[in-house]
Amino acid sequence: MCGITGWVSFRPDTLATQAGHDLQNAGVIEAMTATMARRGPDAAGVWLGTHAALGHRRLSVLDPVGGVQPMADRPDRPGVVLSYSGEVYNHHRLRAELRRLGHEFRTRSDTEVVLRGYQQWGTGLADRLEGMYAFAIWDEHREQLLLVRDRLGVKPLFWARIDGGVAFGSEPKALFAHPELSPRVDADGLREAYSLLFNTGPTLWAGVREVPPGGLLVIGRDGIREHRYWELTARPHTADLPGTVEQVRSLVNHTARAQLEADVPLCSLLSGGLDSTVLTALAADELRLTYGTQARLRSYAVDYSDQAESFTGDVLRTGHDTPYAAEAGRFIGTDHSTVVLDPLALLDPEHRRAVVVARDSPIGVGDMDTSLYLLFGEIRRHSTVALSGEAADEVFGGYPWFHNPAAIAAETFPWLLVTGDEAAMPLNPELAAELRIGEFRDATYRDALVAVPHLDGEDPTEHRQRELQHLSLTRWLRQLLHRKDRLSMAQGLEVRVPYCDHRLVEYAFNTPWSMKSHDGREKSLLRDVGTGMAPESVLYRPKNHYPATHHPEYTRGLQQLARAALDLSAVREIADAAVLKPALDAAPERLSWGQRLRLERVVDLSLWLDHHRPTLTL
Missing domain, CATH: 3.40.50.620 (HUPs)
Structure with a gap:
C-alpha cells in the first residue's frame, strides 16, 4: 500500500523544457510526494519527464527490494513509467500469462505485473486486474497519462485540472502542494459534505474530483477521456438455494x-x-x-x-x-x-x-x-x-x-433514517437557505434510482x-x-x-x-x-456497529471542546449554534447518539478549518 501523486501538462514551459525549470519542478513533485509520507513510510521516489512527473511513497508489502517506484519499463530511456498503490491478488497468474507472451521480469512484485500488463494490453489491463489499486501510467510514446481505480473504490484517487493538463494524488492534500492548486470550498462542496449522499466524482473541494470506482481517465494532448470499465449489472439468477450457498x-x-x-x-x-x-x-x-x-x-x-x-x-x-x-x-x-x-x-x-x-x-x-x-x-x-x-x-x-x-x-x-437529517451538522440558517440540502437530496435520490439496473418482471x-x-x-x-x-x-x-x-x-x-x-x-x-x-x-448475534465509548466524562469533555469550537466565528458561519445549544447544556449521560455526533462534527469542523485554512466561496 502506498501513496501516489504527480501531474501531466502539455504547456510548453510547464516542466523541464526550459533552463531552470528542472529544479523548480523537481521541488514541486517532491513536495507533493512528501504529503503522502504517512501512506508510505518505507521509501520515496520521483520521476520527472518532459511533460509528466510522478511521485511515490511506499509501504513495502511485496518484494521490498524489487518493487521500488516509480517503476519504468527500462531504466536508460523509459517509455512507460508507473506509480502504483494497492495489491493485485491475481498477479501470479497474470505474470505467467505475460511471460508466455514474451515479457521478461526483473522483480517478483505485482507492480511490475501492472507495468508489463499495460505494455501488452493498454487500457484493457484494467479488466484483467483483481484487487484493490489506484495507479498512474505515463506513456512517453503516446504522450498520455492513464489513471485507473479499482472496481469498488477501495483505494482513493483524486485529480484536478491545471494549465495544460491535470494533477493527481491519493489524497487531496497532495494536489494542494502543486502551485496551481489550493484548498477552496464552494456551496457545491458543502452540499456534497453535509448531505451525506456520498456521490461519485464531485468532492468537498472545488475543482477536485475522484476517479470513479471502476473508472479510468486518459489524459493527452487532445483532452481528457473518462471511461467506466466496471459497473454493477442485473443478471438472472438460476441456482437453487443449496447451489447458491455453495457458490x-x-x-x-x-x-x-x-x-x-x-x-x-x-x-x-x-x-x-x-x-x-x-x-x-x-x-x-x-x-x-x-x-x-x-x-x-x-x-x-x-x-x-x-x-x-x-x-x-x-x-x-x-x-x-x-x-x-x-x-x-x-x-x-x-x-x-x-x-x-x-x-x-x-x-x-x-x-x-x-x-x-x-x-x-x-x-x-x-x-x-x-x-x-x-x-x-x-x-x-x-x-x-x-x-x-x-x-x-x-x-x-x-x-x-x-x-x-x-x-x-x-x-x-x-441511512438518513438512521443518521437523521441534521446528524451531519445543523447549518447556519443563512447557509442552509443557500445550500437547500433537502432539494439536493431529493434530486440526487431520483438520479440514483435511475442508475439502478433491473431485470424485467x-x-x-x-x-x-x-x-x-x-x-x-x-x-x-x-x-x-x-x-x-x-x-x-x-x-x-x-x-x-x-x-x-x-x-x-x-x-x-x-x-x-x-x-x-x-x-x-x-x-x-x-x-x-x-x-x-x-x-x-x-x-446468531444481532448486527452490531463499531463500538463507541459511553463514558460520561468523555461526553462532558466533548461538550467543552464543542463550546470552544463555537466560539470561533468561522465555525458559526457554517454551524447553527442555537440548534446545538441544547446538546451543549444537556447532562452528559442524557445526550442522544445523534446529538453527540453533531458535537463531534463541530469539533472536527474547527480542526479542519484551522489546518487547511480553506478559501470559502459561498
Missing part, C-alpha cells in the same frame, strides 16, 4: 485466501461479529495449511477501559463486542489481543487533529474515528497488513434498512431490495472505505477488504432477496457459509 462459500473462501500474500506480518481485525469471524477463520485455516498446524494468525479487537461497566445500547449497538471477539478467537485458535483505549485519550486534540488531517474532511464520526486511528497505531507495532470485514453488510443485506418496513418504504436514502420486493443494495454498495460503502483507508494509511497500515471482491459483489447483487434472507434475518447466506467456522453465539 457464495466458494467465492468467500477464494477471496479470503487469495488476500493473504505478504512479505510482512499480517493480522485480522476480529470484532466478534459474523463478518470478521468468518474472514478470520478462513485466513487462520489457510495459514495453518501453508505453514503447519502450529501457525497462528494474530487477531485484534478494540475496547474502552470502562465499556464493561458503562455500556448502554443505542440505535446502532446492541451489545458489548469484547466477550464475543475473545470467544471467536479461542474457537478459531488465533493469537488474539484486545486493544483497550482510555476514553479520555480520545479527547486529545492532537489525536483528533491527526484524524481530521488524514481524512481531509470535517465529516467523520468523532470518537469512532479517533479510536480506530489509535487501534491501527497499536496494530502497526506488530503487523503491516490487516484483514477487515468491510462490505459484508452491503453485500449480504446486513443493515437495518434492508429489513425495516419504514426504511424500505422511505423515498430517500435509507421483478416483483416489488426484489425491485426495492435491488435498489437498496445498489445504493448501499455504490454510496454508503464509499465513506466506509474512505474512512478505513485514510485512518489505516495514516498509521502506515495496509487494510485489505476481501468482501469487496468484485465477483462476490456481482454474484450477491444478483441473488434474490428471498435467498439473502431465507432464515428470516440479516446475512442469511454468510451465516450459512460460517456454520462450523464460528461459535453459535457469534453466528
Whole structure:
C-alpha cells in the first residue's frame, strides 16, 4: 500500500523544457510526494519527464527490494513509467500469462505485473486486474497519462485540472502542494459534505474530483477521456438455494485466501461479529495449511477501559463486542489481543487533529474515528497488513434498512433514517437557505434510482431490495472505505477488504432477496457459509456497529471542546449554534447518539478549518 501523486501538462514551459525549470519542478513533485509520507513510510521516489512527473511513497508489502517506484519499463530511456498503490491478488497468474507472451521480469512484485500488463494490453489491463489499486501510467510514446481505480473504490484517487493538463494524488492534500492548486470550498462542496449522499466524482473541494470506482481517465494532448470499465449489472439468477450457498462459500473462501500474500506480518481485525469471524477463520485455516498446524494468525479487537461497566445500547449497538471477539478467537485458535483505549485519550486534540488531517474532511464520526486511528497505531507495532470485514453488510443485506418496513418504504436514502437529517451538522440558517440540502437530496435520490439496473418482471420486493443494495454498495460503502483507508494509511497500515471482491459483489447483487434472507434475518447466506467456522453465539448475534465509548466524562469533555469550537466565528458561519445549544447544556449521560455526533462534527469542523485554512466561496 502506498501513496501516489504527480501531474501531466502539455504547456510548453510547464516542466523541464526550459533552463531552470528542472529544479523548480523537481521541488514541486517532491513536495507533493512528501504529503503522502504517512501512506508510505518505507521509501520515496520521483520521476520527472518532459511533460509528466510522478511521485511515490511506499509501504513495502511485496518484494521490498524489487518493487521500488516509480517503476519504468527500462531504466536508460523509459517509455512507460508507473506509480502504483494497492495489491493485485491475481498477479501470479497474470505474470505467467505475460511471460508466455514474451515479457521478461526483473522483480517478483505485482507492480511490475501492472507495468508489463499495460505494455501488452493498454487500457484493457484494467479488466484483467483483481484487487484493490489506484495507479498512474505515463506513456512517453503516446504522450498520455492513464489513471485507473479499482472496481469498488477501495483505494482513493483524486485529480484536478491545471494549465495544460491535470494533477493527481491519493489524497487531496497532495494536489494542494502543486502551485496551481489550493484548498477552496464552494456551496457545491458543502452540499456534497453535509448531505451525506456520498456521490461519485464531485468532492468537498472545488475543482477536485475522484476517479470513479471502476473508472479510468486518459489524459493527452487532445483532452481528457473518462471511461467506466466496471459497473454493477442485473443478471438472472438460476441456482437453487443449496447451489447458491455453495457458490457464495466458494467465492468467500477464494477471496479470503487469495488476500493473504505478504512479505510482512499480517493480522485480522476480529470484532466478534459474523463478518470478521468468518474472514478470520478462513485466513487462520489457510495459514495453518501453508505453514503447519502450529501457525497462528494474530487477531485484534478494540475496547474502552470502562465499556464493561458503562455500556448502554443505542440505535446502532446492541451489545458489548469484547466477550464475543475473545470467544471467536479461542474457537478459531488465533493469537488474539484486545486493544483497550482510555476514553479520555480520545479527547486529545492532537489525536483528533491527526484524524481530521488524514481524512481531509470535517465529516467523520468523532470518537469512532479517533479510536480506530489509535487501534491501527497499536496494530502497526506488530503487523503491516490487516484483514477487515468491510462490505459484508452491503453485500449480504446486513443493515437495518434492508429489513425495516419504514426504511424500505422511505423515498430517500435509507441511512438518513438512521443518521437523521441534521446528524451531519445543523447549518447556519443563512447557509442552509443557500445550500437547500433537502432539494439536493431529493434530486440526487431520483438520479440514483435511475442508475439502478433491473431485470424485467421483478416483483416489488426484489425491485426495492435491488435498489437498496445498489445504493448501499455504490454510496454508503464509499465513506466506509474512505474512512478505513485514510485512518489505516495514516498509521502506515495496509487494510485489505476481501468482501469487496468484485465477483462476490456481482454474484450477491444478483441473488434474490428471498435467498439473502431465507432464515428470516440479516446475512442469511454468510451465516450459512460460517456454520462450523464460528461459535453459535457469534453466528446468531444481532448486527452490531463499531463500538463507541459511553463514558460520561468523555461526553462532558466533548461538550467543552464543542463550546470552544463555537466560539470561533468561522465555525458559526457554517454551524447553527442555537440548534446545538441544547446538546451543549444537556447532562452528559442524557445526550442522544445523534446529538453527540453533531458535537463531534463541530469539533472536527474547527480542526479542519484551522489546518487547511480553506478559501470559502459561498
